Amino acid sequence: MYWNGVLERLDLFAKGSWFIYLIGSILLSLSITTTKNISRREWLLLFGMIGFYGWMANIILFFIFDQMDSGDLSIGGIPDIFMFVIGPAATAILFLNQYNTPTKLIRVIIFFSMLSFLVEYILGKLGFLKLKGWKPVYSIPFYLLLFGIVLPWTLKIIRK
Incomplete structure (x- = not known):
């Protein structure tokens, strides 16, 4: 009985959560194995800072402004960690x-913005x-601002 409640509170099997597990994994x-321009120290700091930014965005958009809900409405579970921290x-x-690579900068910003938009769109459809x-x-x-200004600024702060 107790473990059923624990598993239920983790919200492991929320509708569409398989997609967030797959994409997050x-x-x-890829972020662990393809780090060529970022040191391990920078990786750890970035992961923590961006994870914190993501969780704050979750609190602002989902709880304060009540614009969206994810998974089970009353439970913040494992899929939320994948969606707001790991992803x-x-x-x-x-x-x-x-x-x-400054010559491809605009293309890279647009590519990652569209990729993020696509994941958000699919999660809504699922x-x-x-x-x-x-x-x-x-x-x-928001994605264009994030990839064009916020993330480069965060890396600059970490490297100082």
């Missing part, structure tokens, strides 16, 4: 590995994200 594996941090690290007044296209300027 792939992104995390964004791994994506940011992959982006910053590509960021050192039923993991429940939109309440928010539309996925609202996220595009």
